[in-house]
Amino acid sequence: MKIAVLLSAGRHPVSGAAVLPRLEAQAIRIAVRLGEAFGVLDGGSAPFGLHAGPDAATVADALGQGLARIEHLVLPEGVDPVPALAEHLAATAPDVILAGRRGQGGGESGIVPYALAAALDRPLIADVVSVAPGDEAGTLRLDQSLGRGALRRVVVRGPVVATVHPDAPASLAYAFGRARRGTIVSLEPTAEPVAGPAIPVEERPYRRRPKIVKGAPAGGSAAERLKAATGESGAAASGRLLVDPAPEEAAREILAYLRRVGVVAPDSTRPNS
Amino acid sequence: MTRLRRDPRAERAAIQVATIHVAAGARPRYDRTAKGAAKGAALAADGRSRRDPRAERAGQRVPGANRPRFDLSQVVAGPAVRGEMPVVGESRQPAAPKIVVVEDPAFLVAVVPDAAGGRLSGHDRQVLGAARMLAGREGGVVVVSAGPCEGCGPAGADRHVALAEPGADPAARAAVVAAALEALNPRHVLFPESLDGGDLARRVAVRMGAALFDNAEVVAATGLVRPARGRRVEQRAAPGLLATVAADAVPDYGGAPREARAVTVETVPAPASNLLSAERIPADPATVPLALAEFVAAAGNGIHDLDLFRQVVAALHATPGASRVLCDAGLMPRHSQVGASGTVLAATCYVALGISGAPQHLQGIAGCEHVVAVNTDLHAAMIERAGLAIVQDAQAVMAALLGLLEQEAARHAAGDPASGDRTGAAS
Ligand SMILES: Cc1cc2nc3c(=O)[nH]c(=O)nc-3n(C[C@H](O)[C@H](O)[C@H](O)COP(=O)(O)OP(=O)(O)OC[C@H]3O[C@@H](n4cnc5c(N)ncnc54)[C@H](O)[C@@H]3O)c2cc1C
Numbered sequence: 011m012k013i014a015v016l017l018s019a020g021r022h023p024v025s026g027a028a029v030l031p032r033l034e035a036q037a038i039r040i041a042v043r044l045g046e047a048f049g050v051l052d053g054g055s056a057p058f059g060l061h062a063g064p065d066a067a068t069v070a071d072a073l074g075q076g077l078a079r080i081e082h083l084v085l086p087e088g089v090d091p092v093p094a095l096a097e098h099l100a101a102t103a104p105d106v107i108l109a110g111r112r113g114q115g116g117g118e119s120g121i122v123p124y125a126l127a128a129a130l131d132r133p134l135i136a137d138v139v140s141v142a143p144g145d146e147a148g149t150l151r152l153d154q155s156l157g158r159g160a161l162r163r164v165v166v167r168g169p170v171v172a173t174v175h176p177d178a179p180a181s182l183a184y185a186f187g188r189a190r191r192g193t194i195v196s197l198e199p200t201a202e203p204v205a206g207p208a209i210p211v212e213e214r215p216y217r218r219r220p221k222i223v224k225g226a227p228a229g230g231s232a233a234e235r236l237k238a239a240t241g242e243s244g245a246a247a248s249g250r251l252l253v254d255p256a257p258e259e260a261a262r263e264i265l266a267y268l269r270r271v272g273v274v275a276p277d278s279t280r281p282n283s
Numbered sequence: 284m285t286r287l288r289r290d291p292r293a294e295r296a297a298i299q300v301a302t303i304h305v306a307a308g309a310r311p312r313y314d315r316t317a318k319g320a321a322k323g324a325a326l327a328a329d330g331r332s333r334r335d336p337r338a339e340r341a342g343q344r345v346p347g348a349n350r351p352r353f354d355l356s357q358v359v360a361g362p363a364v365r366g367e368m369p370v371v372g373e374s375r376q377p378a379a380p381k382i383v384v385v386e387d388p389a390f391l392v393a394v395v396p397d398a399a400g401g402r403l404s405g406h407d408r409q410v411l412g413a414a415r416m417l418a419g420r421e422g423g424v425v426v427v428s429a430g431p432c433e434g435c436g437p438a439g440a441d442r443h444v445a446l447a448e449p450g451a452d453p454a455a456r457a458a459v460v461a462a463a464l465e466a467l468n469p470r471h472v473l474f475p476e477s478l479d480g481g482d483l484a485r486r487v488a489v490r491m492g493a494a495l496f497d498n499a500e501v502v503a504a505t506g507l508v509r510p511a512r513g514r515r516v517e518q519r520a521a522p523g524l525l526a527t528v529a530a531d532a533v534p535d536y537g538g539a540p541r542e543a544r545a546v547t548v549e550t551v552p553a554p555a556s557n558l559l560s561a562e563r564i565p566a567d568p569a570t571v572p573l574a575l576a577e578f579v580a581a582a583g584n585g586i587h588d589l590d591l592f593r594q595v596v597a598a599l600h601a602t603p604g605a606s607r608v609l610c611d612a613g614l615m616p617r618h619s620q621v622g623a624s625g626t627v628l629a630a631t632c633y634v635a636l637g638i639s640g641a642p643q644h645l646q647g648i649a650g651c652e653h654v655v656a657v658n659t660d661l662h663a664a665m666i667e668r669a670g671l672a673i674v675q676d677a678q679a680v681m682a683a684l685l686g687l688l689e690q691e692a693a694r695h696a697a698g699d700p701a702s703g704d705r706t707g708a709a710s
Contacts, residue, residue, distance in 0.1 A: 023513040115513050119497050124485040133454060133557035136482040149559060157478055158629075159566030159575045162451075165559040177575075207494035211518035216510055219500055221531045222409070231350060253661060253674045260673045261683035264634070264655055267671045271653045273578040273632045274599060277691050 011048040013041045013057040014104035015077065016095070016123070019068040021115025030071040033110030035181030037174040041108055042076045042182065044141050052078065060098065062091035066194050073192030074184040080192070083199045092122060094199035096129035103169070106150065111137055111173040120173075127171040135164060137175035345539060346380050354538060383541050385441045388423025391469035394440070395460055395487075397480050398432040406475040406530050408438045413502035413533040414473050415439040417522060422470070425546065427463050429456050436543035439536030443543045452556035453479070457486035459553050464491070466548040473502075476527040484527045496526040502533050568602045573619060573626040576602035579651075581621050583644075584608040585637020585658060585677050589615070592636065595681045598688040604628075606638050622647035637677040640665030657681075 015038055020031035041057040050056060059080040061069045066082035073080060083094045099107060107130075112120040127134035137155045144151045144165050154162040155175040252260060268274040300312040345352040392414040396407035403411070414424045423441035426432060430448040446463055449455040460483065464472055474484035476498045488495035501508035506519045507526055568576065581604030582592045589609075596603045605615035607622060621628060623643040633651040638644060640656070640663055648654065648668075656669035657677045666672040673680060 021513055026513070026515070116511075118511055118513075119495065120481070121485055121488065121495060121497075124489045128489045134486075136453070137478055144559075153564075155478070156563070157575075158577050159571035161564040161566075162561055163564055164451075164561045166557055167559060168557075207488075207492060209494045209496055209520045209523050211520045213511075213516045213518055216514045216517045219532070222534050234349070249670045249672060251666070251672045251674070255673065255675060257675060257679035257683035258687070260657070260675050260680045261687045263671065263673070264657075264680070264684060265687060267653075267655060268578075268599070268632065268634075271632050273601075273653075277695075 011045075011050050011106075012055055012102065012104035013045055013050075013106045013108070014099065014102070015041050015057060015059050015072070016107065016109040016126075017059045017061040017069040017072050017080065018110065018113045018116065019061070019063050019065070020113065023114070026115075028068040029114075030069060030075065031110050031114035032181065033112070033114070033174050033176060033178075034072065035075050036176070036178040037108040037110060038072060038075045038077055039179055039182050040138070040141050040174060041106070044106065044143075047143050060095065062094050062199070063087075066196065070189070070192075070194065071184065073194075074186060074189030076182045076185075076188065078188075078192055080194045082194055082196045084196055085199065085203075089203050090205065092125045092129065093201040093204050095122075096126055097199060097201040098197070099126065099130060105169045106141065107132075107169075107171045108141075109171070109173050111175060123171055123173050130169075130171070132169050132171050133166055134171045134173070135166065136173050138172045139175050139178040141172060342381065345537075347537075380540050382436070383539050385421075385423045385541075388418070388441060389421035390418075391423050391425050391442070391467055392418045393425050393427050393464060393467060393469040393472040395427050395464075395472065395474050395480070395483065396432060397475055397477055398428045398430065399479070401431045401433060403432065403434050403438055404475070404477075406477055406480075408535045409531070409533045410473050410475045410528045411435075411438045411440060412536040413499075413528050414471070415536045415538075416502060416533070417471055417473075417504055419504065424541070425467060425469065426543065427460060427467070429459060437540040439538070439541055440543040441541050442546045444546050444548055446550055447553075449553040450556065451561040452553075452558050453482055453486060455553035455556055457483055457490055459550060461487045461490045462551040463548050470524075471522050472525050474525075474527045476529050481527055484525060488525050491525070493524045496520055496523055498529050499526050500529050500532045502526075502528055568600050569597070571602055573602060573604060573621070574629060576628070576630050578602065578632045579604045579621070579628055579630045580634040580636065581605055581619075581638060582609060582615065582636050583638030585639075586681075588678050588681070591678065591681050591685065595685050595688075598685055598692075599634075601634065602630075604633075606641075606644055635665050635669070636681065638665050639663045640668055 015034065017034055018031060020029050020034070021027070022029045045051050045057045056078045059069065059072045059077045060083070061080060062083040062085050064085065064087050066080060069080060081098070083091070083098060085091060085094055107126070109123040112118050124134060135152045135154060138152045139155050139161070140153045142151045149165055149167050150170060151163060151165050152172060154164060155177045156162055252263060255263070265274065269276055295313065298313045298315070300314050340353065343353045343355060345354050394410050394414045396410065397404055398407060411424065411426070418424050424439055425442035425444060426435045426440040427444045427446065429446050431445050432443070435443045444463055444467065446459050449459045464487070474480045481497065484495055484497065496507050496509060498509050499507040500510060504522065507522055508517050508519045511518050566577070568578065573579065578601045580596045580599060580601040582589065583606040586592050593603065603615070603619055604621040605619045607620055607625065609615040610617050610620040610625070620626065621644060623646040625647060627647050628651055630651050632653040633648050634655045636657050638656070638658070639660065645664065645668060654669040655671045656663070656665040657673045657675060657680050658666055659674065659676055660666070661674050666674065
C-alpha cells in the first residue's frame with residue numbers, strides 16, 4: 011500500500027507568508043492514519059509527499075506534520091505541474107493519492123486533482139473526511155462530506171485519487187524532531203510541459219462586493235432591501251404571536267410550524283399530512 | 284373606401300336598458316359597455332381595429348413588485364377587434380402571468396443545477412438568474428438536469444433537458460452531462476459552485492478539455508470576475524464556455540415566467556461505475572458541531588427543568604444549544620453557547636425556549652431563517668424576532684410538546700408496518 015499526498019506552495023490568507031495549506035496538513039493526517047491501518051508507517055513504503063515547483067522549502071513543514079519523505083519535482087515558475095506529476099505518479103503508482111480540494115494562495119481553481127485523475131485514468135472521490143480499508147481486501151472505504159455534517163460512504167476498489175474537505179479531522183501537531191529527520195528528494199521531471207486549457211485573464215486588486223440579500227425581491231426598492239436585511243420582512247414580518255395559549259395548543263402550533271419548515275419529519279401515521 | 288355612416292340615435296336606442304316599469308319621468312338608463320360592442324361590430328365591418336394603449340400597458344406589467352414595473356420588450360398585441368369583450372373585464376386580471384416565449388434562440392446558455400431531490404436550490408436559482416443575464420433578449424437558457432427538476436420556468440429557463448438519473452457516481456453523471464452539453468452546443472455553461480456542482484463542473488471541464496472559470500462573483504456579458512490568491516486579486520475574463528457561480532453573488536431572475544419547454548437530446552448510457560457501493564449517512568444531530576447544525580433548539584435562563592429540555596431536544600432530533608447564562612452557570616456545556624462570544628449558527632431553524640434575546644445572543648442567530656420563541660415576557664426581543672412566538676410558560680409547553688411527540692411515536696409503533704416503511708424511505 012503506497013500513499014501519496016500532493017503538496018502545494020500555499021500562502022497564508024492573512025499575512026501572505028509561505029505556509030503548508032491547512033487542507034494538505036489534514037490530508038497528511040488521513041494518510042498517516044491509513045498507513046497505520048495498513049501497517050506501512052516506516053521504510054520506503056511510508057506515506058510520502060509530492061511537490062512540483064521551483065522550491066521545496068515552502069512545503070518542508072509537511073515533514074513536521076507527519077510525512078517522512080517529500081519528493082520534489084523541480085519545475086520552473088509558472089509551468090503547469092500536471093504533466094510532470096502525472097508522469098511521476100504513473101511511474102511510482104501509489105494506491106491512494108490525497109490532495110486538498112483547492113489550493114491556497116495561487117489560482118485556487120481546484121482543477122489539478124481532476125486533471126491528474128483523468129491523466130492516470132483513476133476514479134476521483136471528492137471532499138473526503140476519512141479513508142479506511144474496506145471489508146474486502148483491496149477495497150477502500152471513503153467518507154465524503156455532503157455539508158452540515160452529513161456523509162456519503164463509498165466503497166471503491168483499486169487505486170484512487172481523493173480530495174480532502176475542511177470538515178476532516180484537524181491536522182497533527184507540528185513536531186520539530188520529525189521535521190529534522192525527514193528528507194526531501196529532488197527529481198528532474200522528464201515530461202514535456204504541455205499547455206493545458208487556460209483563459210486569458212486580467213488581474214486587479216480584489217474589491218469586495220455586496221452579497222445578495224436573501225429574500226429581497228429582485229428589483230425592489232431600497233426600503234424593501236433594508237427590510238430584508240434586518241429580518242423585518244419574511245418570517246418576522248409575517249410572524250404569528252400567540253398570547254397565553256393552552257400548552258397543548260402551543261405544542262401543536264410549534265410542531266406544525268417545524269413540519270412546514272421541513273426540519274421535523276412529517277407525521278407518517280396521518281396519511282394526509 | 285366607403286365607411287358606414289353612424290346613426291347615433293339608433294345606437295343609443297340599442298343600448299338603452301329595458302326597465303320593467305317605465306314610469307313617467309323616470310330616467311332612461313344606458314349600458315355603455317354594450318355600446319362598445321355595437322360600435323366594435325360596426326368597425327369590424329370595415330376591418331379597422333383601434334389600439335388600446337391602456338390594455339397593452341397592463342399586459343406589459345411585471346407581476347409581483349409593489350412598485351409598478353413594465354417589461355417594454357414584450358409587445359402585447361391588443362385584441363384584434365376592440366370591444367368584442369369589454370376592456371374593463373380584461374384589465375381586471377393583469378395578474379395572470381404572461382409566459383415569455385423565445386421561439387428561436389440565437390444561442391443557448393446552459394445551466395446544470397444541483398437540483399437535489401428534483402427541486403432547484405436557492406443557489407441554482409441564482410445561477411439561472413446569471414444565465415438569464417448572459418442570454419439577454421435573443422438567447423435562450425436551457426436547464427440540463429440529471430433526473431427530473433421542477434420549477435425551472437419561473438426561475439428563468441426557456442428550455443429544459445431532463446436526462447435519465449445516472450445514479451450516485453459523479454463520474455457517470457459528468458459523462459452524461461458532458462454528452463448532453465456537446466449535443467446542445469451552448470455558448471456558455473454555468474454551474475453552481477457548491478460541493479456537488481463544483482465537483483461536476485471540474486469533471487465536465489476535464490472531460491471536454493475546456494478551461495473552467497470557477498467561483499465567479501460577478502456575471503455579466505462584458506466579463507466574469509473571480510477572486511484569486513486568497514482574495515488579494517480578482518481576475519476578469521470574457522465569458523467562456525464553462526464557469527461556476529459563487530453563492531449569493533448574483534440575484535435570482537425576477538421577470539415574467541418563461542416556458543421551460545421540454546427538449547430531448549441524444550444521450551449516452553452512463554459508463555460503468557467504479558463505486559462498489561455508496562450510502563448516505565445523515566448527520567447525527569446530537570454530535571454534529573453547533574456551527575454546522577441544521578436545526579437547533581436552545582434553552583435560556585427561563586428553563587428550570589433541563590432534563591425535560593434534553594428529552595424534548597432528543598425527540599425533535601435537534602441539536603441542543605444554550606444562552607450564555609446557562610453556560611456560565613455550568614448547566615450546559617460551553618460548546619453549546621449560541622451568540623457573539625459562542626457559536627454563530629448557520630441553522631435554518633432555531634427554537635428559543637426561555638431566552639430573552641439579548642443583542643449578543645441575537646447576533647448568533649442572525650442567519651437563521653425560521654425562529655420559534657417561547658417566553659413568558661411579551662416584550663422580549665426574541666418574541667419580536669420570531670416567526671412563531673408563543674407567550675407561555677416554557678416548562679408547560681415543553682411537557683406538552685414531548686407528550687405530543689410521544690403520542691405520535693406510540694401511534695406510529697401501533698400503526699401498520701407499511702407506514703413504518705414509508706418513513707424509512709423518506710428519512
Ligand atoms: C461581552 C458579552 C458577550 C456576551 N455573549 C453572549 C453570547 O455569546 N451568547 C449569549 O447567549 N449571551 C451572551 N451575553 C449575555 C447576554 O447579554 C445576556 O445576558 C444573555 O444572553 C441572557 O440570557 P437569557 O436570555 O437566557 O437570560 P435572561 O435575560 O435572564 O432571560 C430569560 C428569559 O426567560 C424568560 N422566562 C423566565 N421564566 C420563563 C418560563 N417559565 N417560561 C418561559 N420563559 C421564561 C424571561 O421572560 C426572559 O425573557 C454576552 C454578554 C456580554 C456582556
